[in-house]
Amino acid sequence: MxxxxxxxxxxxxxxxxxxxxxxxxxxxxxxxxxxxxxxxYTGWVAMHDWDLIMGQGEFIGLENFVQVLGQSAFWVSLRNTLSIFVLSTGPQVVLAIIIAYMLDTHLRARTFWRMGVLLPYVVTPVAVALIFSNLFSQRFGLVNSVLEAIGLGSIGWQSDVLPSHLAIASMVNFRWTGYNALIFLAAMQAIPRDLYEQAELDGAGKVRQFLSVTVPMLRPTIIFVVITSTIGGLQIFDEPRMYDQYGRGGTDGQWRTMTLYLYELGWTRSDFGTASAVAVLLFLLIVAIGIINFTITRRIADGEAGRAARPSLLKRLLRRGSP
Structure with missing residues (x-):
């Protein structure tokens, strides 16, 4: 029924x-x-005197945050993290756009080349770190051997701050440039082809078309790639951890990132409270960058919408007979 x-x-x-x-x-x-x-739960742990063996201790409020912010090691790790991010994200985005533009042309065996640029991403970070740590070794590294052969002398890739950041940034660029190139390639293929035809009729060459048509149309994708690269750069761990045999970020913390500093506090010193405080500060930093990215994206979208609305507004004014 x-x-x-x-x-x-x-x-x-x-x-x-x-x-x-x-x-x-x-x-x-x-x-x-x-x-x-x-x-x-991390925020809860950050407000307690928490030990690896004894567990939860007494509630101490923001003392862990004050202690972390008062340590020079935290600011050094923050400097290293931001430095590696700047050295990796900028060249990475530029190279990815150029590679994507080359892949978007009429190449032979395009599928092969598109799959080829993704191969470094498939390699595990540990393997990449081991290979590059040997390449940039101070005594027997291939890079220093080449520099000495051409008369430039050796560089302290593991003893100096900036060279170590460049070496680690090269690992990041090696792994992620091809991946980001495929993202840019997908965005380029969505650009209307008639824009290139109009630019070519106006006498624009390939370089001019790239700068005046391709790059402006890729602005939202560029912002997306930059913010994802920023988040990944702030959380970088495997590359600096495996850069030498000790995994401590250098003898003087030359390349100790915030995640390495967090790891040292939590597992080496067994201080979960201060380690959680560093994790919360890292989270707030990522949120701040995300808000900046959202603001930039919204302004770009509003600007493009305003430019798109101006011609229609002008036509309406001309129909009404306005001067």
């Missing part, structure tokens, strides 16, 4: 109203378990 019509209509209404929330609930449940809870 079929259900009454009012009950059937009520069940149908509930299905339309609540089923969408049921479909998307697995994501929010998973995010709450593996994302939100660890974040809140």
């Amino acid at each position: 079929s259900a009454p019509a009012p009950l059937r209509s009520r069940v149908s209404a509930w299905d339309r109203k609540y089923s969408p929330y049921l479909y998307i609930s697995p994501f929010f449940i998973l995010f709450a378990v593996v994302g939100l809870f660890p974040l809140v």
Whole structure:
């Protein structure tokens, strides 16, 4: 016997109203378990005198944050993290755009080349770090051997601050340039081809088309790649950890990043409270950069919308007979 019509209509209404929330609930449940809870728990640990062996101690409020901000090691690790990020993100984005533009042309075996640029991303970070640590070794490294052969002398790739940052940034660029190039390639293929035809009719060459058509149309994608590279750069761990055999970020912390500093506090010194405070500060730094990225993206979108609306507004004024 079929259900009454009012009950059937009520069940149908509930299905339309609540089923969408049921479909998307697995994501929010998973995010709450593996994302939100660890974040809140880290903040809780950061406000306690927490030890690896003794566990939770007394509530001390913001003392861990004050202690971390008062240590020069924290500011050195922050400097190293931002320096490696700057040295890697800028060249990485530029090279990725150029490679994507080359892949977007009529190349033979385009699929082969597109798969080839992704191969460094497949290599594990540990393997990349081991290879580059040997390349930039101060005594027997290939880079210093080449520099000495051409008369430039050796460089302290593991003893000096800036050379060590350049070496680690080269690892990051090696792994992520091809990956970002494919993202830019997907964005380039979405650019209308008639824009290039119009630019060519106006006498613009390939370089001019690239600078005046391709790059402006890639601005949202560039912002996306920059912010993802920023987040990855702030969380860099494997490359500086495996850069030498000790994994401490150098004898004087030349390339100790914030994640390495956090690892040292948590597992070497067994001080989970200050380690959690560093993790919270790192999270706030990432959020701040995310807000900056959102603001820049919104301004660019508003500017493009305003430019798109001006011609239609001008046409309406001309129809009304306005001067």
